[in-house]
Every structure is written in structure tokens, then in C-alpha cells.
Amino acid sequence: xxxxxxxERPGRLLAVERDTLVPLLRARPDEDFAxxxxxxxxxxxxxxxAHCSAALTRVVDDRLEEGMFSPxxxxxxxxxxxxxxxxxxxxxxxxxxxxxxxxxxxxxxALDGVGLGEWVHAGDVREALGEPGAYAGAGLPDALxxxxxxxxxxxxxxxxxxxxxxxxPLRLGDPAAPRPPARYIGxxxxxxxxxxGRPTTGTSYELAGAExxxxxxxx
Numbered sequence: 443x444x445x446x447x448x449x450e451r452p453g454r455l456l457a458v459e460r461d462t463l464v465p466l467l468r469a470r471p472d473e474d475f476a477x478x479x480x481x482x483x484x485x486x487x488x489x490x491x492a493h494c495s496a497a498l499t500r501v502v503d504d505r506l507e508e509g510m511f512s513p514x515x516x517x518x519x520x521x522x523x524x525x526x527x528x529x530x531x532x533x534x535x536x537x538x539x540x541x542x543x544x545x546x547x548x549x550x551x552a553l554d555g556v557g558l559g560e561w562v563h564a565g566d567v568r569e570a571l572g573e574p575g576a577y578a579g580a581g582l583p584d585a586l587x588x589x590x591x592x593x594x595x596x597x598x599x600x601x602x603x604x605x606x607x608x609x610x611p612l613r614l615g616d617p618a619a620p621r622p623p624a625r626y627i628g629x630x631x632x633x634x635x636x637x638x639g640r641p642t643t644g645t646s647y648e649l650a651g652a653e654x655x656x657x658x659x660x661x
Contacts, residue, residue: 447591451584452557453543456498458581459564460539466573467491467532474571475528481566481640485520490570491531492523494563498538501545501556551595558588559660562638577634586630589637590614592659599656605630624651 475488482490496519500506523531539560546553562585565577577585586608593601593614600615600623607630614637615623626633628647635642636649639658655661 447551447554448587449547449551450543451588452546452554454584455557455561455581455588456539456543458579458584459561460536462579463564463567464532464536464539467567468529470571472528477570479566479570481569481638482563487567487570488528488531489520490563490566491528491535492520492526494560495531495535495538496520496523497556498542498560499534501553502538502541504545554588555592555659558585558592561585562634562640562660565634566640577631577638577640582630582634585634586612589634589659593637596659598659599624599652601626601652601657603627603633605633622651624649 475486475491477487479485479487479490485493493516496516497511500510542556546557561581562577565575568574569576590612594616597616597619598614599621600613600617600619602623603612603614603626605612606628612630612633613623626636626647626649628649629645632642632645632647634640635645636647636654636657637659639660642654
């Protein structure tokens with residue numbers, strides 16, 4: 443089922459985080475937004491949220507440009523929101539999460555990675571705040587399906603994943619690649635961490651036939 447794009451999948455990921463993460467954040471004190479994230483060195487929770495809201499707002503407002511997700515562009519987006527209140531950043535993020543789904547759906551797959559990236563960043567924030575469900579929760583099935591489709595479309599190295607917490611194996615990457623598939627055994631959340639380039643400290647998994655750096659789709 444991962445061979446065919448589901449145009450609604452990125453929007454569902456955004457809706458999940460709009461309905462779960464945003465209310466959680468609105469209930470947190472301002473000092474929590476200054477916590478540093480392990481996944482994005484040098485970025486606080488607030489910085490991650492500012493980046494996420496800026497990226498989605500660009501999508502909604504059709505202000506896409508070359509290099510818009512470069513480190514320099516990301517830093518500019520964060521700096522532009524440096525005087526905003528945390529509530530204003532959350533307001534922008536909530537609006538963009540609501541409105542970006544249909545835009546991404548109509549883009550023919552070109553923006554699907556944005557939806558997955560936003561969901562991963564939600565996991566970054568949860569982890570920094572000590573909240574459960576980082577890289578998991580209700581969005582995980584759609585995230586895994588989108589990850590499988592994206593790695594296939596982008597012709598990543600093939601990988602066969604036997605997930606401890608998912609019934610069916612997951613096949614990622616280019617099935618026509620000349621190299622044999624790598625093999626992964628472990629939790630689905632750890633697989634997401636590997637493909638997102640996130641820390642795997644404290645996790646347990648087996649990976650044969652590929653190096654972790656080869657899997658990172660955001661490198």
C-alpha cells in the first residue's frame with residue numbers, strides 16, 4: 443500500500459499534532475519554551491516551534507523559494523519571530539497546521555516531506571519537554587507509511603524493517619536498487635529516529651547492511 447501516494451496523509455499528520463500538541467503547549471509555562479532540544483542542537487523548544495510555524499506558513503501563503511529550508515533561511519525565520527510571544531507563535535502554528543494540509547495534498551508529492559518533518563519536530567518538542575509519545579502516538583501509522591513512500595520516491599537505499607510493535611514488515615527505499623536490502627529489527631519509533639537523524643541513545647535495535655547516516659532523509 444506504500445507504492446501509491448495518499449495525498450491526505452501529510453494533512454492527517456498535521457491535524458493530529460494540531461489537536462494534541464498545540465493544546466499541550468498552551469498549558470505549559472513560558473519557561474518550558476526555553477528548554478533546549480537534543481534533536482536540534484542550539485535550538486530551544488520555542489525555536490523549533492517558530493521554525494515549524496514559519497515553514498508551514500510559507501506553504502499556506504505560497505511563498506516557496508529555493509533554499510527556504512536551508513540553515514540560513516531557518517535562522518532568519520526564527521529571528522523574525524524573536525519578539526513574538528509564545529502564544530502568538532502557537533496561534534500561527536495552529537492556523538498553518540489547519541490550512542497547510544489541502545495545499546500539500548494538491549502539490550503532487552513535492553511537499554509531503556514537509557508534513558513528515560513537522561510531525562518529527564513535534565516529537566522533538568515532546569522529548570525536550572519530557573512528554574510521552576515522542577515519534578509515536580496516533581500519527582505513527584501515517585508517518586511510517588509516508589516514510590516508506592518518500593524513501594521509495596527518493597530512491598534511498600532499500601531496507602526491510604521487522605518492527606517489534608507493528609504486525610507487518612515495512613519495506614523502505616528503492617526496491618529496484620542493485621544492492622540487497624539492509625535489515626532492521628527494533629521499535630518503530632527508533633526507526634523514525636534513524637531516518638530523521640535523531641539521537642538513538644537509550645534505544646535498542648539491530649541494523650545490518652547500512653550505516654545509520656545512510657538512512658537520514660533530512661541530511
